Amino acid sequence: MTNYQNxxxxxxxxxxxxxxxxxxxxxxxxxxTEWKSDHSYVTQTDTEIETRFRSLIATEYPDHSIYGEEYGxxxxxxxxxxxxxxxxxxxxxxxxxxxxxSMAALQIDGKIVAAAVSSPIQDLIFSAxxxxxxxxxxxxxxxxxxETELDSTTLLLDSGKSTNARSDSFxxxxxxxxxxxxxxxxxxxxxxxxxxxxxxxxAAIIFGVDLYDIAGLSLIMSEAxxxxxxxxxxEWRLTENSDFIVTTSALKSKIEVLV
Numbered sequence: 101m102t103n104y105q106n107x108x109x110x111x112x113x114x115x116x117x118x119x120x121x122x123x124x125x126x127x128x129x130x131x132x133t134e135w136k137s138d139h140s141y142v143t144q145t146d147t148e149i150e151t152r153f154r155s156l157i158a159t160e161y162p163d164h165s166i167y168g169e170e171y172g173x174x175x176x177x178x179x180x181x182x183x184x185x186x187x188x189x190x191x192x193x194x195x196x197x198x199x200x201x202s203m204a205a206l207q208i209d210g211k212i213v214a215a216a217v218s219s220p221i222q223d224l225i226f227s228a229x230x231x232x233x234x235x236x237x238x239x240x241x242x243x244x245x246x247e248t249e250l251d252s253t254t255l256l257l258d259s260g261k262s263t264n265a266r267s268d269s270f271x272x273x274x275x276x277x278x279x280x281x282x283x284x285x286x287x288x289x290x291x292x293x294x295x296x297x298x299x300x301x302x303a304a305i306i307f308g309v310d311l312y313d314i315a316g317l318s319l320i321m322s323e324a325x326x327x328x329x330x331x332x333x334x335e336w337r338l339t340e341n342s343d344f345i346v347t348t349s350a351l352k353s354k355i356e357v358l359v
Contacts, residue, residue, distance in 0.1 A: 104206070107214035110160060111204045111316075114184075116225060117156070118202030120189055120217030126221075129196065143194055146170050149186035149202060155183050164206075169312045175340060177210040183186040183315040189288030197218050201290035205315035210233035210338060215316035219290045228323035241324040242299045244348040255283040255349065256291055256304035260341065265308025268343075270306065276358045289313050292346055296324060303355055304346040314344045321346045333359045 112233035125145040149161060150170045161180070167173040168184035175181055182204060185192060189200030198221040205215035216227040228234035234241050247253055255277070259269035277283055280303070282289070289309075295301035306314065318328050318336060329345035330336040336344060347355045 102184065102213075102230075103232075104208075104213045104229040105232065107206050108216065108227050108232070110213040111206065111214050111216035112225055112227050113313040114153050114156060114204040115202045115216045115218035118186055118204075119151050119225075121145060121152065121219035122193065122200060122202060123220040126193060126196070126198070126200070132283065140320065142170065143187070143190060145191060145193070146187045148258060150184055153182070153184050153204065155185060156296070166358045169310070173313070175207070177338075179208070181207045183207060183212075184314050185289075185316075187223075188290065188313060189286075192287055199286055199288045199290065201288060203289070203312070203316045205319060207315070207338065209270050212315050212319040212338065217290060217293060217316050218224050222294065224294075224297075226290075226297075226320050228320040230319065230323070232323070234323035236293075236297050241296060244325050244350075245299050245302050246350050247302050247348070248350045250279045250303075250351070250354055252279055253280050253298070253302040254295075256278040256295065256301070257283050257285055258287065258289075258291075258304075258306045258309070260306070260308035260310055260313070262308050268307040269305075272307070272358075279358070292317065293320065296321070296326070301326070301346065302348055304342045305355075305359065308341060309344050311338065311340050311342075317346075318344070325349075327352050329356065329359070331359075 165179045165181040167175045185203040193200040202218045213230040259265040292304040328336040331343045
């Protein structure tokens with residue numbers, strides 16, 4: 101198997117720099133906030149981080165493509181492509197809620213092969229490379245939860261920005277939410293990782309989410325021993341927008357029935 105460790109280390113470098121910029125602006129509260137056409141927030145911090153990412157990638161991997169939230173790009177499976185979310189949880193960030201992250205992942209031959217996520221408030225770097233496991237601050241993830249009952253499980257529920265994605269999440273909660281002990285909606289993809297490092301993640305369901313939000317998450321969770329599923333409970337596959345589910349082997353069969 102190809103060793104993607106150098107790409108993983110570079111992904112860590114990217115998000116560490118992105119996290120540092122985000123933490124600086126979060127603490128100083130000196131940034132402007134605007135609305136995008138999809139009614140989501142964007143700040144100058146988002147664009148500054150992605151600009152920095154692109155500069156570093158162009159220097160280190162000039163032959164690689166880039167697909168980022170703020171400046172777009174092409175997702176060509178025939179070319180190595182960096183998938184970037186410079187600041188995930190911008191709404192939290194702009195309201196001074198300390199739950200946001202910076203994310204980078206590399207796709208080669210249609211697979212995510214290296215990824216990293218920085219959670220600067222918690223001073224954590226999550227990363228993985230294909231076939232080499234996942235780490236948090238260079239230490240292995242703890243084993244996934246062995247909980248087998250939904251009524252003892254906290255569901256992490258979220259959605260993308262579209263009306264359909266939000267409607268799907270509300271419908272799921274109305275029809276299936278009673279089967280879980282409780283649910284949480286954090287508005288940031290780092291939440292499943294924070295739960296996982298305490299062995300408290302059993303189920304996270306995100307409807308209609310963009311690839312740059314979950315590309316890194318998909319590899320890190322898989323390498324940490326979790327199951328990732330897509331629409332209707334099938335194996336998750338790389339696509340620009342999809343439902344995304346993370347669960348444990350102990351709960352997989354029960355989650356598949358619900359979705």
